[in-house]
Amino acid sequence: MPTMSQFLLRAALIWLAIGAFLGMLILTSKAGLLPGQFLGLRGIHGQIMLLGWMLQAAIGTAIWIFPRISSPQIPRAWRVASAGAWALNIGIACALVAQVFASNQIVYRVLALLAALLELIAGPLLVSQIWARTNSINTLHESVRH
């Protein structure tokens, strides 16, 4: 399993554990045994589970399993994808921390904006790693020959 996949899958598992904990808090709040403010965590809970867990698990697995290509550009591609992985995880972390400062509008907005920007740039950076590898075996052989 390549290092990039290990990073993404471990990050995905961490977010899965955190997301499950938040989900438990939300459900307990819904049951009335915790203050209603915890219901406000639904947005970040969804973000963590969809982006932090599912998206990263899918991308991490794709990087591991998709056909490999030989190219002198591979090291640069890894660096680009690595930047994407860090951007995604820092973005989600910013979104989570923003929830803590939800009462402070300025801090909340800055963190939320930072999270949005980081998540936005993370997508193309990660996709750039696997787009070329979603080819038929003939196309991959052609690219290696040239």
Next chain:
Amino acid sequence: MPLITRVYIRTALIAMLVGLACSAMLLANQAFHLNDVLWILQPACYHLLTIGWLTQLIAGVAIWLFPPHSRELPHGDPRLTWSAYVALNLGLLLRIVAEPLHTWHPSNLLAYILVASGLLQMMAIWLIVLALWPRVRGRANRSVES
């Protein structure tokens, strides 16, 4: 494909079918305004599809395909994975029954069932994370050798 994976995937498929049916009903409700009460099923529907279907499918395939834990236990400790399976599906089952009912007619009993379902789901996911974490590795570093 090991038994544990077959069970995870088949259960995920059942959850998907039930989730799809629920989702179709909600869509019909939105289009034809069948009954406003039906909206109480929405959270249960989402979690059937995201936890019951997607997360359970990913977990089942990961248990099968991730690098082996050890020669004796290539798919990891079966106590962890089976416990996770039971907790996840029991928690989900309690949730899809208790959550809509509690929204419709709140009661203390339903509240406690909801909390129990949240704890079961969280525990299940933490067990899955515990089972998969040591298997997220490259070829060079093996976690346990016989």
